[in-house]
Amino acid sequence: MALAGIYRTEKKPGPIEAQRPALSKEELESVLDCLIQDRLGSGSICERFEKSFAQVASYKHALAVNSLTAAYHLAFLSLELNEGDEVWLNALTSVSALDACRYVGATPRLLDPARGRFHVDQQSIAAVLENEPKNLGPREYKKIFVLDHTYGSRNRLDVAWLKQQGFLIVEDFTGMPGAETEEGYTGNAGDVAVCGLSEFDLVTTGNGAMVITGEQKLQKKMLSLRYGGKRDKRTVAYDYRLEDFQAAMGLIQLSRLGLTLSRRRKIGEKYLQTLRQTKHETYFAEPGIDCYHLFPVVVNKTHDEVERYYNSLQIGITRIPEPLHHFLDLPRLEFPNAERMYQKSICVPVYPALTANNVERISNSLRGMI
Secondary structure (H helix, E strand, C coil): CCCCCCCCCCCCCCCCCCCCCCCCCCHHHHHHHCCCCCCCCCHHHHHHHHHHHHHHCCCCCEECCCCCCCEEEEEEHHHHCCCEEEEEEECCCHHHHHHHHHCCCEEEECCCCCCCCCCCCCHHHHHHHCCCCCCCCCCCCCCEEEEECHHCCCCCCCCCHHHHHCCCEEEEECCCCCCCCCEECCCCCCEEEEEEECCCCCCCCCCCCCECCHHHHHHHHHHHHHHCCCCCCCCCCCCCCHHHHHHHHHHHHCHHHHHHHHHHHHHHHHHHHHHHCCCCCCCCCCCCCCCCCCCCCCCCCCCCHCCCCCCCCEEEEEEEEEEEEHHCCCCHHHHHHHHHHHHEECCCCCCCCHHHHHHHHHHHHHHHHH
16 A cells, blocks of 8 residues: 555654654644633633534534543433443443443443454343343333444444343444444444543544533533533532633644544554564454554564564554453453453554654564564
8 A cells, every 4th residue: 555645754763652642733823822812711612612523423412521531421420320220331441431330330341342353242242131130120220331432443233232122322432533434423323422532532632522412401411410601500510621722622633533534544554454464463344444543463472572572663552451350350261352452462553643654664563573
């Protein structure tokens, strides 16, 4: 695949960072303009960011908050999740979902991803449902399923089937904002959806998130729970506002989202071509749709060996985020696939600022890691 002309040219090879936010002079100027105008609170620019985000993928309602955990918390509260209710999670899902689950007192139900995939499969969910006790008492408890497009890989679980099983859906499309599929844009499958906007996400405001819903009553409920002019003064609310200077950065990021997705896809597809020539594995299956938020590669080496190898090449790598069963002290043998991903995978750089030479060096490193 020809990559020349897509990336910046590089005169002298140097260290390659593991991750880097995609920032430019435009973000600096936009934030500086906010500061010059003394816009340090949450106001008109944040509202414009919400409207612009909604327009990107025809979302009906978008609400900006200051973290992904806050987004999950408001999503769960809007769906009236309480103690005794359940949140079903892939063990590889963001810890923000687990933290918000704990905030509302719900019970997390962790599922191991399928072998050779980033996602939980329908058969595993059906097997757990089949073994559920039938007599649960007089109270009908709620079940939320977190549909996570893990690492920017599309989750193809049948949402209609999940709803038939009694699940409410919270879709996490942090890895795929603005990504279009044959079913429509990601973020439209759930009752509520969340999208992270942290430092290394595809759209960044430094830290933050968007909460998306198509239902006005859920939007009103979340607005009443978040600090601001529309909160219900008689009830508890949360100081989850995104500030205007962060929103100003987000507006510039949104304007470049198409280019960001295009570059990540080109880099990711280059790595996929390279990996076909090796014994290493990755589980991205849909070039042209997957967005490569991270690029995990499963290798049959220890992390110490791999780190020494990449340090010698001056290429930064990271591990995938720690799986959720570690936070709950659950037996690792019950999550063999998530545990294997954590113990055996590395994430190679995939951010848009990589040069053509960088991408070639990283591709060569994958071939050379025998």
